[in-house]
Amino acid sequence: MATVTLSSIAKSFGPTRVLGGVDLDIADGEFLTLVGPSGCGKSTLIRIIAGLEHQDGGAVTIGGQPVDHLRPHERRVAMVFQSYALYPHMSVRQNIALPLTMSRLKLWQRLPLLRALSGQRRAVMRGIEADVAAAAAQLQLDHLLDRKPAQLSGGQRQRVALGRAMVRHPDVFLMDEPLSNLDAKLRVHMRTELAELHKRLGATFIYVTHDQVEAMTMSDRVAMMDSGTILQLGTPSQLYEKPGSLKVAQFIGSPAINLLPASVGAGGRLELFGRPMSLTVQQPQGQAMTLGVRSEALSLVQGEPAGAGRAWFSARLRRKENLGSEYILHFDLAGRDLPGVTMRTSPAQAASVAEAAEVTLGFDEAACHLFAADGERIEPRGPGVASASIVPLRA
Amino acid sequence: MSASPPLVATVSSAHSAARRFLSLVLIHGVLIAGALFMLAPFIWMLVTSIKPPAEIFSAEIALWPKQFYGVENYRFAMEKAPLLRFALNGVILCAGILVVQLLVAIPCAYALAKLDFPGRNLLFVLVLLGLCIPVQVPAMPLYIGLAQLGLLNTYFAMMVPFFLSVFAIFLFRQFFRSFPDDIINAARLDGMSEFEIVWRIVTPSAWPAIAAFAVFSIVAHWNDLYWPLIVISDAKLAPPPLGMMFFADAETGSNYGALTAAATILTAPLVLAFLIARRRFIDGITMTGVK
Numbered sequence: 075m076a077t078v079t080l081s082s083i084a085k086s087f088g089p090t091r092v093l094g095g096v097d098l099d100i101a102d103g104e105f106l107t108l109v110g111p112s113g114c115g116k117s118t119l120i121r122i123i124a125g126l127e128h129q130d131g132g133a134v135t136i137g138g139q140p141v142d143h144l145r146p147h148e149r150r151v152a153m154v155f156q157s158y159a160l161y162p163h164m165s166v167r168q169n170i171a172l173p174l175t176m177s178r179l180k181l182w183q184r185l186p187l188l189r190a191l192s193g194q195r196r197a198v199m200r201g202i203e204a205d206v207a208a209a210a211a212q213l214q215l216d217h218l219l220d221r222k223p224a225q226l227s228g229g230q231r232q233r234v235a236l237g238r239a240m241v242r243h244p245d246v247f248l249m250d251e252p253l254s255n256l257d258a259k260l261r262v263h264m265r266t267e268l269a270e271l272h273k274r275l276g277a278t279f280i281y282v283t284h285d286q287v288e289a290m291t292m293s294d295r296v297a298m299m300d301s302g303t304i305l306q307l308g309t310p311s312q313l314y315e316k317p318g319s320l321k322v323a324q325f326i327g328s329p330a331i332n333l334l335p336a337s338v339g340a341g342g343r344l345e346l347f348g349r350p351m352s353l354t355v356q357q358p359q360g361q362a363m364t365l366g367v368r369s370e371a372l373s374l375v376q377g378e379p380a381g382a383g384r385a386w387f388s389a390r391l392r393r394k395e396n397l398g399s400e401y402i403l404h405f406d407l408a409g410r411d412l413p414g415v416t417m418r419t420s421p422a423q424a425a426s427v428a429e430a431a432e433v434t435l436g437f438d439e440a441a442c443h444l445f446a447a448d449g450e451r452i453e454p455r456g457p458g459v460a461s462a463s464i465v466p467l468r469a
Numbered sequence: 470m471s472a473s474p475p476l477v478a479t480v481s482s483a484h485s486a487a488r489r490f491l492s493l494v495l496i497h498g499v500l501i502a503g504a505l506f507m508l509a510p511f512i513w514m515l516v517t518s519i520k521p522p523a524e525i526f527s528a529e530i531a532l533w534p535k536q537f538y539g540v541e542n543y544r545f546a547m548e549k550a551p552l553l554r555f556a557l558n559g560v561i562l563c564a565g566i567l568v569v570q571l572l573v574a575i576p577c578a579y580a581l582a583k584l585d586f587p588g589r590n591l592l593f594v595l596v597l598l599g600l601c602i603p604v605q606v607p608a609m610p611l612y613i614g615l616a617q618l619g620l621l622n623t624y625f626a627m628m629v630p631f632f633l634s635v636f637a638i639f640l641f642r643q644f645f646r647s648f649p650d651d652i653i654n655a656a657r658l659d660g661m662s663e664f665e666i667v668w669r670i671v672t673p674s675a676w677p678a679i680a681a682f683a684v685f686s687i688v689a690h691w692n693d694l695y696w697p698l699i700v701i702s703d704a705k706l707a708p709p710p711l712g713m714m715f716f717a718d719a720e721t722g723s724n725y726g727a728l729t730a731a732a733t734i735l736t737a738p739l740v741l742a743f744l745i746a747r748r749r750f751i752d753g754i755t756m757t758g759v760k
């Protein structure tokens with residue numbers, strides 16, 4: 075079991091800077107997810123931790139020991155690849171046994187002819203067999219041990235890859251998008267399996283994905299990366315409820331957060347579509363801001379859009395999406411050249427809106443996220459601060 | 470078929486069926502003609518080997534002799550020429566060359582395809598340049614070198630110029646490049662050294678390439694006359710073509726029936742080997758097994 079510490083890891087491929095000084099402290103037994111858009115350097119970072127790639131600057135420490143001079147297999151890490159990377163000509167049994175034969179048999183005991191001379195070899199092989207069987211039983215692979223990888227389904231291959239990682243009892247599991255080749259249903263299933271495996275093994279997991287749902291559902295903490303730096307590090311709910319920047323807000327959450335243009339009016343009071351809100355900020359008047367509202371924070375406003383601390387705007391229903399237990403409603407912003415908004419709501423609410431109907435959507439101002447023009451999160455001074463001077467808003 | 474297909478459709482489908490048939494006939498005609506052209510010398514050899522001397526020189530072309538003389542020709546060839554010896558020499562020569570070629574070329578190709586080191590591209594360019602040098606060019610210095618070392622008239626002298634096959638390096642490098650990096654990385658994480666990765670992980674997936682190369686290599690060296698002629702003067706060491714030459718000179722003169730019988734016997738192992746291995750060979754090429 076081990077902590078993993080990265081200090082100012084930098085990496086360039088030729089002139090392109092892929093990682094720009096990444097610092098990360100991962101606790102013993104933690105499930106940390108690296109998430110971010112394609113090409114942001116997640117794989118490169120995890121490969122540096124594994125020792126498959128060398129960083130240009132910075133240091134990697136595993137379990138308090140610097141490992142930069144160690145070769146991959148000496149770092150006590152195991153890696154699961156997106157492509158599974160099973161040895162194609164070996165059976166499942168041989169695939170899972172391979173890391174053990176490598177570590178428990180000496181070189182000459184592995185050579186085709188010489189190995190017959192070794193007396194201990196048989197005992198060692200029996201031990202390996204037992205460990206392989208144990209790992210296979212944990213992953214329900216018992217009946218597949220004699221197949222070749224080509225004869226397995228995607229999910230089974232993934233489990234073999236996990237088995238091959240597990241048998242060595244590594245301190246750290248590195249997983250690079252292990253589920254992205256699976257179909258949606260299997261992915262959901264494997265998510266649970268991985269989370270349970272993590273709990274059972276108690277090892278440190280570093281998990282790479284560009285699927286924010288995986289990041290949110292499995293992790294203790296999530297590190298959101300973009301262009302080779304970590305934008306934000308926190309628990310899934312921290313990232314969801316308090317995104318530190320526009321990019322994080324856009325990436326985390328499904329459907330994606332709704333973004334509305336806002337601006338700073340007189341006295342630092344925020345205006346949405348020209349209507350003053352109860353929020354005030356310190357930015358100078360006239361500054362453009364972006365206001366983010368999660369789809370579940372939106373609601374239909376019946377009758378007069380009223381109430382302190384609530385903002386509203388009008389929209390036209392474009393499409394309903396039925397998810398069974400809930401609906402996602404897609405709206406166009408009437409008469410404005412903006413991308414539409416999405417609202418998550420109950421089937422009953424959704425039924426009350428007719429196709430192409432003009433409606434008023436409202437949200438609690440306390441539930442919105444504010445971002446400056448450079449994408450930084452801005453904490454508004456809430457309605458509470460200046461509430462005395464606020465009269466209920468009217469159209 | 471529906472009750473009343475539109476007339477136009479039936480006409481055009483009949484038309485297209487006829488066209489398909491015609492094009493099949495055409496394609497197969499061309500292929501058969503090509504095959505006959507390639508096989509003609511071989512067939513001629515077989516036919517000649519069972520003809521009596523008188524018929525070989527007659528002006529008419531016949532595919533079957535009037536008088537079957539096969540037994541006499543083959544017996545003469547077997548008795549007068551050490552054909553088994555020649556064939557054994559051929560096997561030793563081809564196997565020795567192929568084994569060393571693979572031992573050298575596979576690690577080289579792996580390094581050129583998968584390892585990152587300074588000068589890699591330059592080395593690869595040198596390999597490509599090596600492809601352009603015909604065997605005749607280094608023949609002279611090699612001969613002198615072997616002569617000074619007293620190695621003429623040995624199996625080693627026959628094999629040594631071919632131990633390093635740039636063609637094999639090139640072929641395997643192209644093949645290895647498509648081998649998934651992730652599998653190699655997984656092997657590194659599992660504790661394999663680069664040598665073990667080459668022999669235990671990458672090579673087993675390269676059987677199609679190895680088989681294809683083996684065909685080239687074996688055929689080329691089984692049939693090679695040029696280099697053995699230079700370094701071998703001892704008939705006991707002669708591989709098939711050189712043996713044939715000694716046989717033709719010494720024993721038969723112009724007994725073409727016996728000569729072609731000997732040639733048939735010496736070609737047979739090659740043909741048989743490929744007929745037997747054909748299944749595996751095709752399997753190997755169609756089913757790469759790497760995913």
Ligand SMILES: Nc1ncnc2c1ncn2[C@@H]1O[C@H](COP(=O)(O)OP(=O)(O)OP(=O)(O)O)[C@@H](O)[C@H]1O
Pocket residue numbers: 087092110111112113114115116117118119284
């Ligand atoms: N060997 C390499 N040579 C040159 N550039 C590379 C190399 N490997 C990666 N890169 C570049 O580094 C950047 C980061 O790559 P990386 O594979 O780490 O991205 P990623 O975050 O894992 O993306 P994805 O989600 O698509 O897997 C990319 O722009 C990529 O083009």
Ligand SMILES: [Mg+2]
Pocket residue numbers: 116117118250
């Ligand atoms: Mg990646």
